[in-house]
Amino acid sequence: MRLHAALSVLAISFLPGMGQAASCGGDFGGFVREMKAEAVRMGHAPSTVDAFFASVRQDPKVIRADRAQGIFKKTFAEFARAVISQNRMTNGQRNAQKWAAVFNRIKSDYGVSPGVLLAFWALETDYGQVQGDFNTLNALVTLAHDCRRPHLFRPQVFAALELYERGDFDPARTTGAWAGEIGMVQMLPEDILVNGVDGDGDGHVSLKTSPPDALMSGAKMLRGLGWRPGEPWLQEVTVPQNLDWSKTGLDTELTTNQWAAMGVKPRSGSLPRGLRASVLLPMGRKGPAFLAYPNFRVFFEWNQSFVYVTTAAYFATRLEGAPVFDAGNPDPALSDAEMKSLQKKLAARGHDVGAIDGILGALTRSAVQKEQMRLGLPADAWPTRDLLSRL
Known part of the structure; x- marks a missing residue:
């Protein structure tokens, strides 16, 4: 589900004098030959490029998966209830204890709270148990060839080539999600290049097999995306019936003091002083209500789906002790x-x-x-x- 893509390698692909980048569509074999030529122009050794692309194949299952993302048509309540199971809660608590030393390092180095990474770890791969069985290179090249979003995936192919040169990517055997994400927290190759951390000290960044590597890499990426250490991200609240509803939503930010003066109250705990926040009503004024703090917006850098982001952020609060949200009685969702x-x-x-x-x-x-x-x-x-x- 992880769809963020940085632009640094894309910029390299279009540097003056580097030659024409491979166009999308057309004959797949011809497209691969163009990609190989582009990689050589970028400075990669021809023999390395040949070895990297030797096993690549177009994967029609990737295109079908790309066109069928109906899961995000669920409401927040439907999606949250479907993915936040008691089993995931229990395993989250166990992993928090098992990897406590890693989470302490993460909090010290990057300021990211354990619940946030546990939520991504759970939702992306069920704590590493289901990482995807799509060949990653095939998926990336297939999506780069497809003309719907080639600008997102072409850079990832060249990032995977760099990982291959480092010994951290096997073109024939590395597998992951249909959109090319790899490992326990599902990071794209370019994100791994920029944010990969050798958390277990073995000399490699192994997001598929090493929880310390995966968790620390995810934390570094979140910090780089703007995570503010020591601050909350989402807090459930109650709202008065006479609230000015036009001020709700992510387009409006007020201080917690201003929200409190308007009758917004925390459902548990207290409101942090001095922070700006938005009132978030994922199912309208009759459903659950949250204050979304600046860190909440960082979740959108990880995934663009409103329902996924709100669920992940809420799940992270649950893993840190927040109660189950008050579902209220919202108006029925549209078909x-x-x-x-x-x-x-x-x-x-x-x-x-x-x-x-x-x-x-x-x-x-x-x-x-x-x-x-x-x-x-x-x-x-x-x-x-x-x-x-x-x-």
């Missing part, structure tokens, strides 16, 4: 067909909702909130059948 109809209506009114895909992502939420404000409805960014009919 897939209704969501697509809503997105078409919003787009027709000039709103940018991204793809008409039936997924209630950040762009669609923002558009919903604006239309609710225009129509004089409670502007909580949760689409209802009433809103759909009014549009």
Whole structure:
């Protein structure tokens, strides 16, 4: 599920004088030959390039997986209940104890709280048990060849080549997720190049087999993405019925003192002083409510799905002792067909909702909130059948 891709290798690919980068589509064999030529122009030895690409094959299963990400059409409550099992909670607590020394090093070096890494470790690979069986090189080259998002995946191929030269990638045997992520916390090759940490001191960065390597590499990456040490990321709250709903959502940040003055209260513990935060209503004003702090936004650098990010952040709080969220009594979610109809209506009114895909992502939420404000409805960014009919 990890989809973040940095741009440094992409920039190298298009440096003046480096030659034309391989175009997407067309004959796969010809595309691979172009990729190989590009790698040589980048300074890699021809014999190394030949060995690296020798076993590469196009994988149609990768394309099918890329086109079928319907899991993010679930609501926050549905997704959270599906993926946060008692087994994952129990194993999280066991791993927290087993790798306590590693988590202490992480907290000292990078300021990342254990629950955050445990949540990613659980959701990405069930604590390393299910890391994916797609050949990583095949997946990356297949997605670079496909014309939907080649700019994201071409750099990853060359990053994998660098890992191969370091002895940390086997083109024929390295496996992972369909989108090319590797290891226990599912990092792309370029992220491994930049953030890989040899946590167990064996001279290699082995994210598939070494929890210390995987956890410390993930922590370094989060820190580099802007993680603020010692600060919270998400906190469940209760909100008054007369709250100005137009101020909710990630587009608005106020201080915790300002939220408290408006009647926002922590469901457990206390509100940290002096921090800015947004009130997050993943299922509208009648559902669960959270304060999302600056660290919450770092989760979006790991994965772009609103539902996944909110679930991962909430799971991390659970692993650190927070109670099960209060589900409330939200209005029923729209069906897939209704969501697509809503997105078409919003787009027709000039709103940018991204793809008409039936997924209630950040762009669609923002558009919903604006239309609710225009129509004089409670502007909580949760689409209802009433809103759909009014549009």
